[in-house]
Amino acid sequence: MDTLKLIANDPWLEKHADVITSRYESARSKEFELTQGGSLRDFASGYFYYGLHRTNEGWVIRDWAPNATAIYLIGDCNGWKKDEAYRFASVGNGNWELLLSFDQLAHEDLYAFNIEWDGGSGTRIPAWVKRAVQDDETKIFSAQVWSPEQTYEWKNPDFNRGKEAPLIYESHVGMAGEEERVHTYNEFRENVLPRIKAAGYNTVQLMAIPEHPYYGSFGYHVSSFFAPSSRFGTPDELKALIDEAHGLGLAVIIDLVHSHAVKNENEGLGKYDGTRYQFFHSGPKGEHPAWDSYCFNYGKNEVLHFLLSNIRYWLEEFKFDGFRYDGVTSMLYFDHGLGKAFTGYDDYYNANVDIEATTYFYLANKLMHEINPNSLSIAEEMSGLPGLASPLADGGLGFDYRMAMGVPDYWIKLIKEVADEDWDVGQIFYELTSKRLDERVVSYAESHDQALVGDKTIIFRLIDKEMYFSMRKDQPNMTVDRGIALHKIIRLATASSAGGAYLNFMGNEFGHPEWIDFPREGNDWSFKHARRLWSIADNPELRFHWLADFDQEMMQWIKRERLLEIPEVFWRFDNKTDQILAFSRGEFLVVFNFNPINSYTGYGIPMDASKWKVLFDTDEERFGGQGRIDKGMTYYTRPAAGISSQHYLNLYLPARTAVVFKKEAFRRIR
CATH class of the missing domain: 2.60.40.1180 (Golgi alpha-mannosidase II)
Known part of the structure; x- marks a missing residue:
C-alpha cells in the first residue's frame, strides 16, 4: 500500500512505518471481519436485539450469558421468586430469550435476572438494561421497565453542530445546583443551560451520565452502560435536556467510559455469567491496579459488539453529539501508562501497546462519523501517541481532538513553584501552543480534575484563605487583586491560543470557591462541596461576577469571530x-x-x-x-x-x- 500520510508528514515515524501500517491493516481487517463488507452502523445494533423490548405481541427479553445454565426474570411481576413462567430459553451461541404477555410486565415494574451457572448463581441487573434505579433505603439497584405510553417527541430532531470549534462547558448534573443534594436533569435544563448559552459556550459536556453505583466516582465506575443515571431523573427528562440544549444552539457530549467497568456483580458486569472473562480479560490483565476495576477484552467480537452498540445507542436514541473518551492512555498500554514518562517515539511502537485497543478506537471513531459526520470525538490521553487525533485514512486513530492535558499541569506547576517575577513568557507561549501540526487539541487551564478534593483550583491557589474573608468589593486586598488579575490573564492566554477547542469546568469561570468533594464516609456523607454556588457570581457586592463577566466577554469574542477555527497562532x-x-x-x-x-x-x-x-x-x-x-x-x-x-x-x-x-x-x- 502507499505510504500513510501520518508517516509521510513526520520523518521521525519512518523507522516505525511497518508497525504503524500493521496496526492500520489489523483494524481494517477486524472491520471486515465484523461487517463482512457492510456498515459498522448495522453491526453496532445490539441494543435492538438484546435487553427488554415491547413488541406488537407482548414483551421480549434477550441476553448474552454463555456460561449460564439457566436464567430467570424475578421482580414485582412474580414476588421476586424464581418462576418457571419467567424462565429464559437458550437460543444458541450463548443467547437467551424470554417471551411474555402484556399483562406479565408493566411500565415502571422493577425486575432483575437470577443467573445460574455450574457451581453457583447470582442476582444481576441485565447488561443491556436501559433503566436502573436504586432503593433509597437498601441502596440496592433494580432494573426498571421503562415503556411510557407516550414516547418522547423531539422538538429539534435535526440539530447539527456543524464544524464550529467546540467551546466546552464541562458539567455535572447532580452538583449543578446550590442545595446540598443531588440535582436533576430538569433543574439543569431550566437553570444551567441558559447560563451556558449566555456565557458564550457552544458545547455542553455532561459527566456521570451512564449509571454508576457510587455517586462519588464522578461517573467513572460504570455499572449499566445503556442506562442514563436515574439519580438525576428519567430517560425522557434527559432527552428534554438535550432537546432544549439543541434549541439553544448547544451541542451536548458525554463522558464515555469504555476503558474499564466497576467490579460490582449484582448491579454491574463483574462475573456476570459466573466468569471473569465474559466481558473482561482474565487474570491480572483484566484488573486495573490503580482504579480497582475490570478491563474490557477488546479482542472479543462480542465485547466489541457491546461497546460499539453502546456508542450508536447514545448517538441515536438520545441524540448526543459526541463523546469525551475517558482513560484512553490506560486502554492503549498494557501497563496503563502508570508512572511512565513517554520520552521518545520508541515508547509508542513496542510490545507495551495493546493493538486490540488501537483497533477498537479505529472502529469506534469510524462508527461515530458514519452515524454523524459532525459528531465530536475527544480523547483523554496523556502519552502523546502520534496520530491519535489524525484521520483514519492517514493512519491515525480518528479522534477529532485530544485533551491538552499538559497545559493545566503546567499552570499549576508554575503557580506552585515559581515566583511571579520569574515567569518565563517564552516558555508560557511554548507550553500553550506545543502540539503536533496534524492534530487539534482541547486546551484548558483547569477542568474538574484540578478542582477535586486534595487538589486546588487556580483561584484557590492564587487567593487561598483570603477567599473566605476578602471577596467583597468593599474589602481591599492585594492578594485577591493579584489572584483576580492572574485568573483572567491565564484564561485569556489559554483560550486565545487554544489548538482547536477550549474547555472550562462549570463555576471555574467565576472562581468558584473551595474544592469538589462528593458525599462519602470520610466527610459524613456531606453534599456541602458537591454543588455550585451560582448566587455568589450573581451578587453585585462580591468580586466573583467580575471573573464571570470577563469570561463571558472572552468567550463571546472567540465564538463570534470563530477564533479557534484559525489554525495559526x-x-x-x-x-x-x-x-x-x-x-x-x-x-x-x-x-x-x-x-x-x-x-x-x-x-x-x-x-x-x-x-x-x-x-x-x-x-x-x-x-x-x-x-x-x-x-x-x-x-x-x-x-x-x-x-x-x-x-x-x-x-x-x-x-x-x-x-x-x-x-x-x-x-x-x-
Whole structure:
C-alpha cells in the first residue's frame, strides 16, 4: 500500500512505518471481519436485539450469558421468586430469550435476572438494561421497565453542530445546583443551560451520565452502560435536556467510559455469567491496579459488539453529539501508562501497546462519523501517541481532538513553584501552543480534575484563605487583586491560543470557591462541596461576577469571530526580563504584561505597518481592574527610522494586564 500520510508528514515515524501500517491493516481487517463488507452502523445494533423490548405481541427479553445454565426474570411481576413462567430459553451461541404477555410486565415494574451457572448463581441487573434505579433505603439497584405510553417527541430532531470549534462547558448534573443534594436533569435544563448559552459556550459536556453505583466516582465506575443515571431523573427528562440544549444552539457530549467497568456483580458486569472473562480479560490483565476495576477484552467480537452498540445507542436514541473518551492512555498500554514518562517515539511502537485497543478506537471513531459526520470525538490521553487525533485514512486513530492535558499541569506547576517575577513568557507561549501540526487539541487551564478534593483550583491557589474573608468589593486586598488579575490573564492566554477547542469546568469561570468533594464516609456523607454556588457570581457586592463577566466577554469574542477555527497562532514578541508576550491569530493581536510590578509606557511591539483598536482588556473596571487603558484610542505602528524600516506598535502596558486588539483597515502612505 502507499505510504500513510501520518508517516509521510513526520520523518521521525519512518523507522516505525511497518508497525504503524500493521496496526492500520489489523483494524481494517477486524472491520471486515465484523461487517463482512457492510456498515459498522448495522453491526453496532445490539441494543435492538438484546435487553427488554415491547413488541406488537407482548414483551421480549434477550441476553448474552454463555456460561449460564439457566436464567430467570424475578421482580414485582412474580414476588421476586424464581418462576418457571419467567424462565429464559437458550437460543444458541450463548443467547437467551424470554417471551411474555402484556399483562406479565408493566411500565415502571422493577425486575432483575437470577443467573445460574455450574457451581453457583447470582442476582444481576441485565447488561443491556436501559433503566436502573436504586432503593433509597437498601441502596440496592433494580432494573426498571421503562415503556411510557407516550414516547418522547423531539422538538429539534435535526440539530447539527456543524464544524464550529467546540467551546466546552464541562458539567455535572447532580452538583449543578446550590442545595446540598443531588440535582436533576430538569433543574439543569431550566437553570444551567441558559447560563451556558449566555456565557458564550457552544458545547455542553455532561459527566456521570451512564449509571454508576457510587455517586462519588464522578461517573467513572460504570455499572449499566445503556442506562442514563436515574439519580438525576428519567430517560425522557434527559432527552428534554438535550432537546432544549439543541434549541439553544448547544451541542451536548458525554463522558464515555469504555476503558474499564466497576467490579460490582449484582448491579454491574463483574462475573456476570459466573466468569471473569465474559466481558473482561482474565487474570491480572483484566484488573486495573490503580482504579480497582475490570478491563474490557477488546479482542472479543462480542465485547466489541457491546461497546460499539453502546456508542450508536447514545448517538441515536438520545441524540448526543459526541463523546469525551475517558482513560484512553490506560486502554492503549498494557501497563496503563502508570508512572511512565513517554520520552521518545520508541515508547509508542513496542510490545507495551495493546493493538486490540488501537483497533477498537479505529472502529469506534469510524462508527461515530458514519452515524454523524459532525459528531465530536475527544480523547483523554496523556502519552502523546502520534496520530491519535489524525484521520483514519492517514493512519491515525480518528479522534477529532485530544485533551491538552499538559497545559493545566503546567499552570499549576508554575503557580506552585515559581515566583511571579520569574515567569518565563517564552516558555508560557511554548507550553500553550506545543502540539503536533496534524492534530487539534482541547486546551484548558483547569477542568474538574484540578478542582477535586486534595487538589486546588487556580483561584484557590492564587487567593487561598483570603477567599473566605476578602471577596467583597468593599474589602481591599492585594492578594485577591493579584489572584483576580492572574485568573483572567491565564484564561485569556489559554483560550486565545487554544489548538482547536477550549474547555472550562462549570463555576471555574467565576472562581468558584473551595474544592469538589462528593458525599462519602470520610466527610459524613456531606453534599456541602458537591454543588455550585451560582448566587455568589450573581451578587453585585462580591468580586466573583467580575471573573464571570470577563469570561463571558472572552468567550463571546472567540465564538463570534470563530477564533479557534484559525489554525495559526503566530508568535510576535516576547521579552523574558520585562515579561511581555505578544501573539496574533487572524486579525487579532493579544499582548500580555505578566510583570507583577512594572508598567510600561510606549512599549514597542515589532509589527508590519498597521492600525489597531482595543477590543477589551483584563484591566477594565467592569472586570475588577483599574481602568488604566484608553479603549477609545486608535493605535498606529510607527517606523523606527525611515518609512521602510521596522515598525513598532507602541503601547501602554500596565502590570499584570492583557489587551486584545483588532486590526483595522489601513492604507499605507508612500
